Amino acid sequence: IKKPVIRFIKEVWHFRTKPILVVLDPQGKVVSPNAIHMMWIWGSTAFPFTSLREEALWREETWRLDLLVDGIDPTVLTWIKEEKYIFLYGGDDIEWIRRFVNSARSVASASRIPLEMVYVGKSNKREQVKKVTGIINAEKLSYAWQDQAMVWFFWSRLESMLFSKIQLGRGDDQDPMLQQIKKLLSYGREGGWAVLSRGSNIAVNGHSSTVLPALGGYDEWKINVAEKGFDGAFKDYHDKLHDAAHPCCRFEFPNTIRIPDNMRCPECPRLMEKYTAFLCCHDEQGIPGSLF
Structure with missing residues (x-):
């Protein structure tokens, strides 16, 4: 490959070290600057992998549990079909996890509801997970x-949802689904x-600092x-606690995407501060082929 071509790929297509998938139409026109993200989110449904198709798929989407776990775990998809209450949870503080799980089971038993829980780890700290x-x-x-590939895929897809929105120029609008993605x-x-759902309908997407106290306030x-159902009653109480305690929010972007000039916090309307970070994950070997 000649140097001008390499320079074009780096400067115009923003290729660095991570894989990107630029899609061209039969006339050689770029119809998607990077289709990797829509492939992770929707798979072959995203064909022909154009930005127009990506836009159309987002218009059809809603914030639901099967969007988060689609193609990852049949067990959770079965719970969704059975309309069970489901807690999808994560973190690396085992003491908090013990308290959370025990509180959730106690509250579910008292309310006589079918509750399932699944631990999906964190987006980093693989060994701790x-x-x-x-x-x-x-x-x-x-x-x-059990499979770390499932954990990696869950977080990679979630990151792809954010990056896809940013790539489409929707990175900082008032889209409620985008705010939930950013929070998670x-x-x-x-x-x-x-995250608490009943079937596929997500009721609460909460931080440890509010979810456990909400359960404790049963x-x-x-x-x-x-009157409101378990999910509705829990949501109302949780939201009151959430309004009084906003956890800090932060995002890290790889150099394979166009980093937005600014971004609003999903917890409050303020513009977030921008920092430059250097990262070494020598203890996080990741999974071969990892994109992020």
Whole structure:
């Protein structure tokens, strides 16, 4: 490859070291600057992998649990079909996990609802996640993804959702789904978190600092379960706690995407501060072929 071509690929297509997938039409026109993200999110459904197709797929999407776990775990998809209450949770603080799981089981038992829980790790700290998964298994705390490839794929798809929106120029609009994606990505790096759904309908996407206290306050909101349902009553109480305690949010971007000039915090309307970071994950070998 000649030097001008290499320069073009680096400067115009923003290729550095991570794989990108630029899609051209039969006339050689770029129809997607990087289709990697839509491939991770929708697979072959995204064909012919153009930006127009990407836009159309987003218009059809809603913030739902099967969007988060699609193609990863048939067990969770079965729970969704059975309309069970589901806690998808993560983090690396085993003490918080123990308290969270025990509180969730106690509250579910008191409310007489079918509750399932699945641990999906963190977006980083792979070795710590493996250790926590081992403890969860040994103590039979909940179901947990044993295969680290599943954990990696979950977080890679979630990152791809954010990067796809940014690539389409939707990185900082008032899209409620985008705000939830940003929250979950931030929670995945900062402490524990949990997502509560009934079937596919997500009710709460919360940080450890609010989810556990909300469960602990069951006596205050249990009276509303009969009228609003377990998920509705929990959401109302959790949202009150959330309004009083906003966890910090942060995002890290690889150099394979166009980093937005600014980004609003998903927890509050403020513009986030921008920093330059240097990162070494020598203890996080990752999975061969990792994109992020």
